[in-house]
Amino acid sequence: MNAPALLTSTEENYLKAVFALAQPRIGTNALADRVQTKASSATDMIQRLAEKGLVEYERYRGVGLTPSGRVAAAAVIRRHRLWEVFLAEKLGFGWHEVHDLAEELEHVQSPELIRRLDAFLNTPSYDPHGDPIPRADGTWPSEAGIRMDHVAVGQSFRVAGAADRTDELLDYLHRVGMVPGTEWTLSEIVPFDGTRTVQNRSGRTLDLSALAARHVLVQPQEPQTPNA
Amino acid sequence: MNAPALLTSTEENYLKAVFALAQPRIGTNALADRVQTKASSATDMIQRLAEKGLVEYERYRGVGLTPSGRVAAAAVIRRHRLWEVFLAEKLGFGWHEVHDLAEELEHVQSPELIRRLDAFLNTPSYDPHGDPIPRADGTWPSEAGIRMDHVAVGQSFRVAGAADRTDELLDYLHRVGMVPGTEWTLSEIVPFDGTRTVQNRSGRTLDLSALAARHVLVQPQEPQTPNA
């Protein structure tokens, strides 16, 4: 559990890029593209990160993350996505505007800041784009659920959970009966405001605002009878 | 109105230091001390800033801000102090913990971010330390008022204003009659929770929480009869 030496912003950006692209390895050119630099610069940085034990690297063969590199990348992504939630939910930025700002804020180094920001935001599991936010211990929320506002009309789904644990949201979902395990079919998306109309098997109909739909995580079901 | 070229974090830190220490000029050693570096480094930086027209500099004679340097410094200080308010009021950091974090956050470059942060915080005029926050146009709130929680027992004062414009605060102050222009004498500070007991000339007594006292700006009056 040796505290990982502090990384520079640039090192963190390269780590994020390797994390995003390596399956399980990524070439120097593709990496350089991602971080907006030249292949020669990427080579230099890869070698630095390899010396620190964060990536495994074989000359001319590409680069991938080591276990400790994966932990470090998750920490950066956690910071990035928590700031995105803050920018969108508290400051009212649109979901398309938050990425670049979070890119800068994510490099502020303070575990306590992130701990408190997380609590202030009610420990969200997903960012405004619906991407999962790594937990403080480095584990990831299951990606099994997709946001309900990504479900297409006609599609059936089972409720998997909520994207955060605001009391207001959980109370509301409980009151209308949209709780984990229940199954629904999306019958309409109101064009004007994105309101979702859903029905359960016994015919009960329910309207859910676009805002609420964004915070409900669901698992899509087979369109027709699964086993017939 | 040429948009001032973007400054590096380091340049901004030097500017802040010159602003804080120059009256009207500051020596190289003192400046180097303030930004935790050596005199030779400070000399280099001073020359860069002089070329950009932000400081006026004469070799061996010290350095001071130009008008445009003062504007740039105010912008940095504005960002710094707004983040301090955020950290203290929204994330619950103690007033002594916020400075170092704000030191990092202040360098995130985005006028829109600061605009929205300012609105989110209800356009505060003073930071958690009671220092004035420069306005978006670069002007400064009057420093005439001090925070009421800095007034000593027995001292009389006239209410000058509120440190921010939250509706809740203004409503409350209006309801209890603690409005700008009224005069009071502080008769007690409850040791347990810092509650202030104040009285006006007609003998009316009022208790004000430490939190509220921190948001009221006052001008101390002469202890006894001003002209007798």
Place this chain on the structure above:
DNA sequence: CTTTATTTTTAGATTTGTCTAAATTTGAAT
């Protein structure tokens, strides 16, 4: 008005991260 001490500046080197241009390795095609 010298001498000395302090302050400030210059000179040259270092680190991080970048670049261009040249050299090397890989792998694909004939």
Place this chain on the structure above:
DNA sequence: ATTCAAATTTAGACAAATCTAAAAATAAAG
């Protein structure tokens, strides 16, 4: 197997910000 193109790495240089050590200017003391 050889050739050729693409990908990758090295070599050398540069800008920002810093340092140490040496030189220069100022200020203070006798």
